[in-house]
Amino acid sequence: MTGGVTRAEYCVVACAEAWRGDGEILAAPMGAVPRIGARLAKRTFAPGLMLTDGEAMIVYGDPEVGGPEVVEGWLPYRAHLALVTGGRRHVMMGASQLDRHGNQNISCIGDWKRPKRQLLGVRGAPVNTLNNPTSYWVPRHSRRVFVERVDMVCGVGHDRAAAAGPAATRFHDLRCVVTDLAVLDFATPDRTLRVRSLHPGVTAEAVREATGFPLDIADDVPSTREPTPAELRLIREVIDPEGAREREVPS
Amino acid sequence: MTAEEAVGRIRSGMTVGIGGWGSRRKPMALVRALLRSEVTDLTVVSFGGPDVGLLTAAGKVRKLVTAFATLDSIPLEPHFRAARERGDIELTELDESMMMWGLTAAVHRLPFLPVRAGLGSDVMTVNPGLRTVTSPYEDGEELMAVPALRLDVALVHLNRADAQGNGQYLGPDPYFDDLFCEAAAEAYLCCERVVATAEFADAGGPQTLLVKRHAVTGVIETPGGAHFTSCVPDYGRDEAFQSAYAKAAADPEAWREFTRRFLSGDEERYRAAVAAFGREGI
Numbered sequence: 001m002t003g004g005v006t007r008a009e010y011c012v013v014a015c016a017e018a019w020r021g022d023g024e025i026l027a028a029p030m031g032a033v034p035r036i037g038a039r040l041a042k043r044t045f046a047p048g049l050m051l052t053d054g055e056a057m058i059v060y061g062d063p064e065v066g067g068p069e070v071v072e073g074w075l076p077y078r079a080h081l082a083l084v085t086g087g088r089r090h091v092m093m094g095a096s097q098l099d100r101h102g103n104q105n106i107s108c109i110g111d112w113k114r115p116k117r118q119l120l121g122v123r124g125a126p127v128n129t130l131n132n133p134t135s136y137w138v139p140r141h142s143r144r145v146f147v148e149r150v151d152m153v154c155g156v157g158h159d160r161a162a163a164a165g166p167a168a169t170r171f172h173d174l175r176c177v178v179t180d181l182a183v184l185d186f187a188t189p190d191r192t193l194r195v196r197s198l199h200p201g202v203t204a205e206a207v208r209e210a211t212g213f214p215l216d217i218a219d220d221v222p223s224t225r226e227p228t229p230a231e232l233r234l235i236r237e238v239i240d241p242e243g244a245r246e247r248e249v250p251s
Numbered sequence: 252m253t254a255e256e257a258v259g260r261i262r263s264g265m266t267v268g269i270g271g272w273g274s275r276r277k278p279m280a281l282v283r284a285l286l287r288s289e290v291t292d293l294t295v296v297s298f299g300g301p302d303v304g305l306l307t308a309a310g311k312v313r314k315l316v317t318a319f320a321t322l323d324s325i326p327l328e329p330h331f332r333a334a335r336e337r338g339d340i341e342l343t344e345l346d347e348s349m350m351m352w353g354l355t356a357a358v359h360r361l362p363f364l365p366v367r368a369g370l371g372s373d374v375m376t377v378n379p380g381l382r383t384v385t386s387p388y389e390d391g392e393e394l395m396a397v398p399a400l401r402l403d404v405a406l407v408h409l410n411r412a413d414a415q416g417n418g419q420y421l422g423p424d425p426y427f428d429d430l431f432c433e434a435a436a437e438a439y440l441c442c443e444r445v446v447a448t449a450e451f452a453d454a455g456g457p458q459t460l461l462v463k464r465h466a467v468t469g470v471i472e473t474p475g476g477a478h479f480t481s482c483v484p485d486y487g488r489d490e491a492f493q494s495a496y497a498k499a500a501a502d503p504e505a506w507r508e509f510t511r512r513f514l515s516g517d518e519e520r521y522r523a524a525v526a527a528f529g530r531e532g533i
Contacts, residue, residue: 056423076424077272081348085367107344108335112377118335120327121299121319126346127368156371164371167392171367 005227007180008033008249010199011139012235013227014178016041018135019090024048026058026075026083028091032244034137034178038092039239040231052080083132084124087171090133092178093125097150098136100192100213102174104129104155112152125154130161133173139248141179143212146193158191180249181207183224188216197224252469254284254476254518257439260468261285261404264313266294268354268400268435270407270428271480274300274323274488276420278408278441280476280518285311287517296400298350298427300480301496304330305514307340308506314341316400318350322493329500344377345369345397353400354427357434363396370395405435408477409462410485411454412442416467419451419459422483432466441471443485475522492528 015037019027027038027049042049050073053059058073075083083089096119097105106125110116128134134155138145153160161172176196177184183196195207195217204217227235235245258281261267271277282302292313297303299320306312308330320331334340345353346368356364365384368374375381375395384396407428411419418440420428432438440462451460476482479489479496499509513524 074423077426078351081351085348107373112344112373114338115335118327118332120321121317122344122346122372122374123319124347126370126372126374127348127366129372130367130370152377153371153373160371165393167367167394168370170392 005200005232006246006251007199007201008245008251009227009232009235010224011178011180011249012037012040012240012245013231014183014197014199014224015092015137016044017183017225018092018176018178019046019049022046022049022090022133024050024088026050026052026089028052028089029137030092030094031137031139032248033139034092036235036240036245040234043234043239044231081124081127084127085131087132090135090175091128092135092137093128093155095136095138095145095155097147098138098145098177099147099150099157101157101159102155102186102193103150103153103157103160104136105150105152106154107152109151115151122152122154126156129156129172129174130168131171133175135175136177138177138179141181141207141210143210146211146213148213158186181210195221197222199224200226252471254280254441254471254473257281257406257441257469257471258284258288258290260437260439261288261290263290263292265403266296266401268402268405268431269295269297269302270405270426270431271300271302271477272298272424272426273319273321274480274493275424276408276422276426276428276477276482277302277480278406278439278476279478279480280408280441280473281406281439281471282306283514283518283521286514296350296354296402298347299328299331301328301493304328304500307331307334308500312340314343316343316345316350318345318347322497324488324490325493325497329497333500342377344374346372346374349374349395349397350400351427351430352397354430354434356397356399357401358430361399363398365394366397367394369397400434402431402435403437405431405438406441407431407438407462408441408473408482410443410482411446411451412440412462412470413448413451414445414470415448416440416462416464416470417448417451417460418442418462418467419454420461421455421459421485422481425461429461429463429466432462437468438462438466439469439471440467441473441476443474443476443482445470445472473518476518478525489525492525495528
């Protein structure tokens with residue numbers, strides 16, 4: 001049983017797990033749930049992680065807590081980009097569209113020349129995906145996001161990296177995709193998306209239904225792990241007492 | 252010099268680099284002066300924020316070179332978005348790091364610099380002019396050759412400057428302002444306060460002296476000149492005003508009213524209108 005654990009809390013734990021074993025690198029979360037997840041990872045099983053204040057400082061401690069936040073380093077944009085290309089960073093980006101190979105789009109929907117919906121732009125997705133470990137966070141798993149083909153490849157997927165040659169694949173490292181329904185990864189022979197775990201209460205059918213391409217889900221696919229009581233306390237009382245996670249993934 | 256004098260040096264068709272990042276430390280007083288000028292047909296190079304939005308909405312931009320346009324606390328820049336959806340502007344969409352290396356190449360007088368970013372992405376598809384280069388060393392890697400982003404003019408805003416054109420930033424991030432200045436044939440530096448050179452040392456260590464006078468053509472004192480973007484520690488972003496901007500941008504009639512109220516006069520009138528807006532306590 002879920003024991004009162006919310007869907008958002010499973011998502012936080014699943015995001016935290018993305019940084020397990022990463023060592024002394026920068027965790028770069030985008031979105032509330034990944035941010036809480038990165039802080040949970042740092043406070044529990046990944047103490048070596050570095051975190052930023054969302055701008056130019058590396059902070060030790062936790063800005064979500066009332067206590068003092070200690071700056072341990074300076075990371076303005078240029079230095080941040082150096083960290084990206086040096087590989088000492090694992091980013092969890094958002095995705096307006098994502099395909100089975102891991103190509104991601106945050107630039108625009110429709111024809112690039114005259115888009116139906118202009119979004120943010122490519123931002124750092126091309127440099128991120130070719131240089132440092134990259135995961136994705138999708139707060140609402142749907143056919144609009146998981147599409148057959150993305151309209152503009154910003155983050156580079158496995159097929160496109162392979163086609164671009166050794167300089168593109170050398171440090172290309174897509175890790176996982178956490179959604180409000182499941183955790184997915186690329187651990188298939190052709191390195192396309194598969195379901196690694198389903199969040200408790202979610203059926204395989206629901207995930208297939210919300211995905212815009214055929215998705216293999218093993219009969220014995222495990223459930224996303226339960227948070228420990230200590231992790232739940234940290235999430236609820238220390239890292240996110242305001243409940244930002246529940247606003248991003250409503251129960 | 253004044254913002255009008257600086258903008259008076261800009262000709263239609265020029266390539267103008269604008270410093271800051273998103274809705275942070277943008278040289279908005281100079282952008283507003285540009286809005287009041289006759290200049291048009293600009294190529295704008297920017298880590299885009301409301302500078303891009305305002306110039307685009309005013310029809311000043313022919314071509315935009317950017318990796319994004321955002322208002323930070325409001326994720327999407329509404330005017331940029333509308334201009335793209337109407338097909339009003341040409342776009343050279345590059346990755347953030349490609350922008351940085353393009354400016355760096357220009358600073359170093361190189362035709363390009365090699366990077367990995369861009370390979371495999373549609374940045375190459377939508378910019379068919381981009382080329383790759385093969386490493387002459389044993390690795391033989393084929394990398395992206397980011398072309399130099401040379402600028403006719405750069406516009407930046409810093410916290411302090413002296414009359415000679417030395418500029419000091421007191422916030423947490425230099426962004427790419429020194430690169431913009433050095434990549435440009437002429438650079439105009441506006442600042443919160445012009446100080447005596449000897450005063451720099453009181454405000455911060457030598458590493459805060461970001462822009463050097465050899466790269467600056469003119470200095471303009473524009474207190475509040477980054478408004479409504481942030482210029483910490485002097486002031487943060489004016490979130491109430493920014494929301495009003497974004498809200499007005501969504502509707503042509505509301506935008507005409509916003510333009511009339513805030514952008515139809517000089518900088519002094521702008522400040523007075525902003526002060527009146529603040530008193531309304533919206």
